[in-house]
Structure formats: C-alpha cells, structure tokens
Amino acid sequence: MLLVAVVPVPFACAILVFLFTLQHYGTHRIGFIFAPIVIVWLLFISLVGLYNIFYWDRQIIYAISPLYMYRFIRKNEVEGLRSLGSILLCAAGSEAMFADLGHFSKKSIKITFVCLIYPVLVICYAGQAAFISKNLHDSEDFNHLSESVPKSIRHVFIAWSLLASAVGSQATITASFSIINQCLALGCFPRVKVIHTSDKIHGQVYIPDVNWVLMALSLSVTIGFHDIVRIGNATGLAIISGMLLTTCLMSLVIALYWEKSVLVSACFLVFFGSFEIMYVSASMLNFHEGAWYLVFLLACFMTIMLAWHYGTMKKYEFDLQNKVSMDWLMDLSPGLGVSRVPGIGFIYTDIVTGIPAFFSHFITNLPAFHQVLIFVSFKSSPVPYVPPSRRYLIGRVGMKDHKIYRCIVQYGYRDPIRDTDDFEDQIIRSIGEFISLEENDSEALISPEGRMIVVAKPNQKVGGNALIPLDETYSSVGASRPENGEIQRSPLGELLESGCPLVRRKKVQFMLSPNSPKIPRSIREELQELVDARESGTAYFLGQSHLSMRNGSNYLKRFLIMAYVFLDKNCREPPLALNIPHAALVEVGTVYII
Structure with missing residues (x-):
C-alpha cells in the first residue's frame, strides 16, 4: 500500500512485475537478497520510533493498554468502530508469516515475531502516535509516517520505503504458494505445476500459474483502485477474516485433536472470537469502499475449490464402486x-x-x-x-x-x-x-x-x-x-x-x-x-473421464459439475512419468454418471 501512496501507478506496476518475475528463483535465493533490506528497514523505523517517543511524548507508551481503545470507541461510537478496520493494517504482512510454515520452520517464525517483529511494530506506531499528539494536521493527505521522520534523513526513508514496500509482499506470495500446494494435496484445487526449489525443505515451492494470477490481480487492484484507503479496507478485511477462521479451526483442534473438553474449546472460541468479530464488524462497515473486492475474490476461489473437490471425490467414488x-x-x-x-x-x-x-x-x-x-x-x-x-x-x-x-x-x-x-x-x-x-x-x-x-x-x-x-x-x-x-x-x-x-x-x-x-x-x-x-x-492405456449428470439433478449439482468440467479441460494434464509415444497410446473414454 505504501508503494501506491508514494510512487506513480506506472512505476508501482513495474515494481510489481519485477517482484513476481523473481519468484522462480525460490525462497532461499530471494530471501538472501531481500533479508538485508527488511532488517535495515525494521531497524530504521524502530530507531525513528524511539526518537519520536523520547522527543515528543514519553507518556505515549501507556497507550498500549486496551483501556485507551475502549475509551476511544465509547467516545467516537460508530466512527470509532469504523476506524478499527484501518487499525488492522498495523499487523498487515506479519500474519502471513504463519502461513509460510512450508518455507520456514515454526521455531524461526516464533523467534522472529516475538523478538523482532512485534517489538518493532509497537515502537514504530507508538512513535507515530507521539508525533501526531504534538503535530496534529487537518489535511486529509497528511502522511504521519513520512512526516514523523526527521527532515535530514527523509530522503533516505523514501528510497528505503520503496524497497521495503516491495519486499513486504514476499511473505504473502510465498504463503500463497504453500496454501495452494496444501490444497492440491487435499484435492481442493485444480492441477497446477508445482516446482520444488529446495532439496531439503519439502514446502519450499514455486507455482508459476499461481504466480502470474497473483500478479494480474495485484496489477488490477493497483490500477483499478488507485487509492490507498480502498486497498487498505480490503486488506483489513482479509487479515481479520483469516484470523477469525483460524480461531474457529483452532477451537476444533482443541476439542477433536487435543481431546480437551468442549468447555475449554468454547472458552477459547468466545475469548478470541469476540475481539475478532468486533474487528470484522468494523471492516464490513467499509464494504462499499474497497472491501467488496475481497468478498468477490473469496466467492470466486471458493466456487473453484468446491467444484473441483466435489468432482474429484465423485470420480474417485465412481472408480472404487466400478472397479x-x-x-x-x-x-x-x-x-x-x-x-x-x-x-x-x-x-x-x-x-x-x-x-x-x-x-x-x-x-x-x-x-x-x-x-x-x-x-x-x-x-x-x-x-x-x-x-x-x-x-x-x-x-x-x-x-x-x-x-x-x-x-x-x-x-x-x-x-x-x-x-x-x-x-x-x-x-x-x-x-x-x-x-x-x-x-x-x-x-x-x-x-x-x-x-x-x-x-x-x-x-x-x-x-x-x-x-x-x-x-x-x-x-x-x-x-x-x-x-x-x-x-x-x-x-x-x-x-x-x-x-x-x-x-x-x-x-x-x-x-x-x-x-x-x-x-x-x-x-x-x-x-x-x-x-x-x-x-x-x-501399448499404453490411459483413461479419459467424462462427467455427466443424472436426469433430475438439482441446480447446485449441475453448476458444480459444469464448473468442474470447465476447470478440468483448462488445467494441466495429470502428471505421468513417461513420455508416451502417440503411435502406441490408447485413450479409453468413460462416462461417469454423477
């Protein structure tokens, strides 16, 4: 988002294309290039935050208490609740670290978040709050982050922020690869080419098809919205929706996998879910200002995953029943x-x-x-x-x-x-x-x-x-x-x-x-x-399946089958280990009545 705010749209699009083009080198090589940029950026904003705290208002550190948030909501009512959707952007990007378990170990993510990311974020935002408390502007274009940086080093901040804003999307991109790879293993996503970029870590993958789709979606958001507020609203809804879904699934893990009592699972769900539902409500208030795009993408991807999983399971059941x-x-x-x-x-x-x-x-x-x-x-x-x-x-x-x-x-x-x-x-x-x-x-x-x-x-x-x-x-x-x-x-x-x-x-x-x-x-x-x-x-025999619906099937079933047939015809072929010569290949078509 910072990229859209500080550079023209054509230049921002060029940076996005360059970023996605680098993905085929793999996480290890990209991390080796990007890690110094991120480390310097985190140290830079933490030092600027400490400077603002000590120079403008040392008492701002007490604002970390949730009591101040409660007073703010009570005083501003609906407008205060609406602002919570933007507050979620404070954690934007950090939550994607936990989806990168295929690329990094659990221990490294825990240590990085607890010892580096979280303290830096607290210091940075506390410093900005201290600056705003003494330099409040009425202008809507007031950029408190850049204004809080001392003028002597502001040019360094602008240059390094461009690099950091591009690198900051890397965690989300690699997380997308990991999630799609897991969906493939569960039979919930159409076949795509998966390239493993590491001999040691199984989860380090690169998926070309997903990479170019993500690039197209990023460019469409950048060009279509051209507004950091709308992009921020969509991002905030995405973050809190992921958190709420994770809390719901975690409550099931506590009850079913850890075999704890239902009361413990319910307490966990109520305690964390109550905060997250409040943030979801705040984000939905901005639905018409950019958040609708996220809901549209969610509907599209859920339809694709549901149709593919339904068709795959029906085909497998047909094979088992008719063998x-x-x-x-x-x-x-x-x-x-x-x-x-x-x-x-x-x-x-x-x-x-x-x-x-x-x-x-x-x-x-x-x-x-x-x-x-x-x-x-x-x-x-x-x-x-x-x-x-x-x-x-x-x-x-x-x-x-x-x-x-x-x-x-x-x-x-x-x-x-x-x-x-x-x-x-x-x-x-x-x-x-x-x-x-x-x-x-x-x-x-x-x-x-x-x-x-x-x-x-x-x-x-x-x-x-x-x-x-x-x-x-x-x-x-x-x-x-x-x-x-x-x-x-x-x-x-x-x-x-x-x-x-x-x-x-x-x-x-x-x-x-x-x-x-x-x-x-x-x-x-x-x-x-x-x-x-x-x-x-x-001679080589391969089976070619053709799905057909029974007479009298309901509209939902017909829609899912039609969507699966369309996806099956347009995705990659099933992987085979042999380059079969066409002269010796026999493809046997079978009609699956679903």
Missing part, C-alpha cells in the same frame, strides 16, 4: 471370446487394487488384451529423492498363468521421473527381478491384500541378474526387429497403430542371464515369455 476383480476378467474371457495377443500392455491407473473401470470398459467393447499386462500407479513421497532400489514395488495380480502384474512407482518431489527415457525398460527389468525372487521370498512378501506380492530390495540394484539388456537399437513403436530384419507386430498393436505414422524410438532388447540354466524351469519360462512379449510390441 472389477481379476476373477471377473478371467470369467469374462470364455463368454465374450476374449483373446490374448502378443505384446505388453501398460495400464496407467490411480487405484492400487483391482482393475480400473476404464479398462473393463475397453475389454467389454474390444475383447482382446495383451499377453502381458502391467498396471502402473504413481505415488509421491514427501522426500527429495527415492533411491532406485526402493522406487518400484512389483506385485502379481491373479494366478501366474494370467501374466498380469502391478507396479507402484514411488518418487520424491525432486526426482526427474518425467525426464526418464528408459522408464519402460526399468519396469520390465524390475518385473524380471521380481519373478526370479518370487519363488524364495513368496511367504515374506505377500501383502495384506493376499493376492499381491510386493518386492522392496533396499540393497540391490533394480534389474539385477534376471534380465540382461542388449545393445540399444532403434525400432518402430509397438514393433520389434528380429535378426531376419522383418518387423513383427501383435494383432492388437496393428489395430491400435492403424492410421498413425511410425515413430522411431530407442529400444532396449533383453535376454536371459547366462545363469538361467540354474533357475527353475517355471521361472525361466516366465522370464522368456516376458522377453518375447517385449519383442512383440508395447
């Missing part, structure tokens, strides 16, 4: 004449048990699937990196004769999974290692599900001695080139690739280990079938 078991797939084969064709089929799904609804829909309409099926799921872990030895969890779905496996890929928030070109090869080598280990470790590795066997080998490199990769060759997607030079395709591969141009793609061929004669015959045969299937071709 089928392996028995259904095997029992369906004789009835519909389902055939197994050569090759490997990768089915990407979010569920880790059962068969996804989109694949059962595919089998019902096209009764054929590959000789080897691999269900692939991705699960993120709150660690920077997941070592290759712990990355792939391999299990078997159904009996051995089915040749159906499940692979759960675990990755950290700094793992470059999307840039891995040999992702498919790593999964195949992991399955080969799983097959060789299954015979000896089956009892120890059976999961609670009872039908899925998981391999997790901390000390052995993925793809040990079961399958040996040969020299890399370049071949067409979904085909292999044997020694005679002919390209072989599976029948399903020919069907899927019809009409699509061939893509030259690097491919790794496998062979059994020279020690394979020592391996039991059943394991050796299964490994050979896996190698043969890889040579026959590969």
Whole structure:
C-alpha cells in the first residue's frame, strides 16, 4: 500500500512485475537478497520510533493498554468502530508469516515475531502516535509516517520505503504458494505445476500459474483502485477474516485433536472470537469502499475449490464402486471370446487394487488384451529423492498363468521421473527381478491384500541378474526387429497403430542371464515369455473421464459439475512419468454418471 501512496501507478506496476518475475528463483535465493533490506528497514523505523517517543511524548507508551481503545470507541461510537478496520493494517504482512510454515520452520517464525517483529511494530506506531499528539494536521493527505521522520534523513526513508514496500509482499506470495500446494494435496484445487526449489525443505515451492494470477490481480487492484484507503479496507478485511477462521479451526483442534473438553474449546472460541468479530464488524462497515473486492475474490476461489473437490471425490467414488476383480476378467474371457495377443500392455491407473473401470470398459467393447499386462500407479513421497532400489514395488495380480502384474512407482518431489527415457525398460527389468525372487521370498512378501506380492530390495540394484539388456537399437513403436530384419507386430498393436505414422524410438532388447540354466524351469519360462512379449510390441492405456449428470439433478449439482468440467479441460494434464509415444497410446473414454 505504501508503494501506491508514494510512487506513480506506472512505476508501482513495474515494481510489481519485477517482484513476481523473481519468484522462480525460490525462497532461499530471494530471501538472501531481500533479508538485508527488511532488517535495515525494521531497524530504521524502530530507531525513528524511539526518537519520536523520547522527543515528543514519553507518556505515549501507556497507550498500549486496551483501556485507551475502549475509551476511544465509547467516545467516537460508530466512527470509532469504523476506524478499527484501518487499525488492522498495523499487523498487515506479519500474519502471513504463519502461513509460510512450508518455507520456514515454526521455531524461526516464533523467534522472529516475538523478538523482532512485534517489538518493532509497537515502537514504530507508538512513535507515530507521539508525533501526531504534538503535530496534529487537518489535511486529509497528511502522511504521519513520512512526516514523523526527521527532515535530514527523509530522503533516505523514501528510497528505503520503496524497497521495503516491495519486499513486504514476499511473505504473502510465498504463503500463497504453500496454501495452494496444501490444497492440491487435499484435492481442493485444480492441477497446477508445482516446482520444488529446495532439496531439503519439502514446502519450499514455486507455482508459476499461481504466480502470474497473483500478479494480474495485484496489477488490477493497483490500477483499478488507485487509492490507498480502498486497498487498505480490503486488506483489513482479509487479515481479520483469516484470523477469525483460524480461531474457529483452532477451537476444533482443541476439542477433536487435543481431546480437551468442549468447555475449554468454547472458552477459547468466545475469548478470541469476540475481539475478532468486533474487528470484522468494523471492516464490513467499509464494504462499499474497497472491501467488496475481497468478498468477490473469496466467492470466486471458493466456487473453484468446491467444484473441483466435489468432482474429484465423485470420480474417485465412481472408480472404487466400478472397479472389477481379476476373477471377473478371467470369467469374462470364455463368454465374450476374449483373446490374448502378443505384446505388453501398460495400464496407467490411480487405484492400487483391482482393475480400473476404464479398462473393463475397453475389454467389454474390444475383447482382446495383451499377453502381458502391467498396471502402473504413481505415488509421491514427501522426500527429495527415492533411491532406485526402493522406487518400484512389483506385485502379481491373479494366478501366474494370467501374466498380469502391478507396479507402484514411488518418487520424491525432486526426482526427474518425467525426464526418464528408459522408464519402460526399468519396469520390465524390475518385473524380471521380481519373478526370479518370487519363488524364495513368496511367504515374506505377500501383502495384506493376499493376492499381491510386493518386492522392496533396499540393497540391490533394480534389474539385477534376471534380465540382461542388449545393445540399444532403434525400432518402430509397438514393433520389434528380429535378426531376419522383418518387423513383427501383435494383432492388437496393428489395430491400435492403424492410421498413425511410425515413430522411431530407442529400444532396449533383453535376454536371459547366462545363469538361467540354474533357475527353475517355471521361472525361466516366465522370464522368456516376458522377453518375447517385449519383442512383440508395447501399448499404453490411459483413461479419459467424462462427467455427466443424472436426469433430475438439482441446480447446485449441475453448476458444480459444469464448473468442474470447465476447470478440468483448462488445467494441466495429470502428471505421468513417461513420455508416451502417440503411435502406441490408447485413450479409453468413460462416462461417469454423477
């Protein structure tokens, strides 16, 4: 706000653009640049405040007592209550520190606020009050902060205030990134690209989409309002609304998480909530003078979050209710004449048990699937990196004769999974290692599900001695080139690739280990079938959901579904760890009746 007050609007907009452009460097680098500016500014205003207190009115320090606020409200009545909305600006920015827990530790925030921020604010505002008490002006444009600075150093104040006003918004920007990241984890916000800027702290993130939206909103407020009073009214309502919501949620934490009595929770809510409701009432009196913009933004973002959460939960419930078991797939084969064709089929799904609804829909309409099926799921872990030895969890779905496996890929928030070109090869080598280990470790590795066997080998490199990769060759997607030079395709591969141009793609061929004669015959045969299937071709199956409303749905439900469909079409695609070639990609559309 100080930026709008002391500089022209074009210059203020240029500073805002520069500030948001720096965000992609991450909190650590920006903090290293901005921290000296903030520290010097805090020391500067605290020294000016001490000067004003001792020079103008030493008794002003007693005004910290709440008794003076009560007398002020009682004397000025409605106008005094209205002024409380502006008093909230004294804490503007400091409350955003507590939303930056992903960027800073709790201990550092507590020490900084108690030992530095709060004392500096008290001294600064007490000094301004002391100056006003002896130099009261009737002019509406009277800037008591700049006027309270001695004239000999006022030019230094103006220059440093410009820097401090720009840097002061940094806490709010980083807090927005942290909050949006938490909303993504809870499924309450559309998919956006999240860039983790630190290898050590999980919460230090940069979200480009949110950064540019915040920049556009900041520029619109600066250009549209062009009035520090209106911006201050909106800011005051935002601050006290956040405080009141935090108090309400904290009362629930006391009762439910801390398991304290309801009386203790109610006392906490009444004590702190009474003060905050008074401030909310004061801020709402200025609703028509800028605070309406905050309510408008609140309505927009709440609609987006509610619609996305509703659509996401309904889709997940549909997937759980309509997933089928392996028995259904095997029992369906004789009835519909389902055939197994050569090759490997990768089915990407979010569920880790059962068969996804989109694949059962595919089998019902096209009764054929590959000789080897691999269900692939991705699960993120709150660690920077997941070592290759712990990355792939391999299990078997159904009996051995089915040749159906499940692979759960675990990755950290700094793992470059999307840039891995040999992702498919790593999964195949992991399955080969799983097959060789299954015979000896089956009892120890059976999961609670009872039908899925998981391999997790901390000390052995993925793809040990079961399958040996040969020299890399370049071949067409979904085909292999044997020694005679002919390209072989599976029948399903020919069907899927019809009409699509061939893509030259690097491919790794496998062979059994020279020690394979020592391996039991059943394991050796299964490994050979896996190698043969890889040579026959590969296809990738992705599910595409289309939400539809039931007849007779109410207007609210229709609105939420329409909003979710719009957001789903305009947000980022779900993250996949593999650059899937278009010639081998099969997208299966499924209609979700909500």
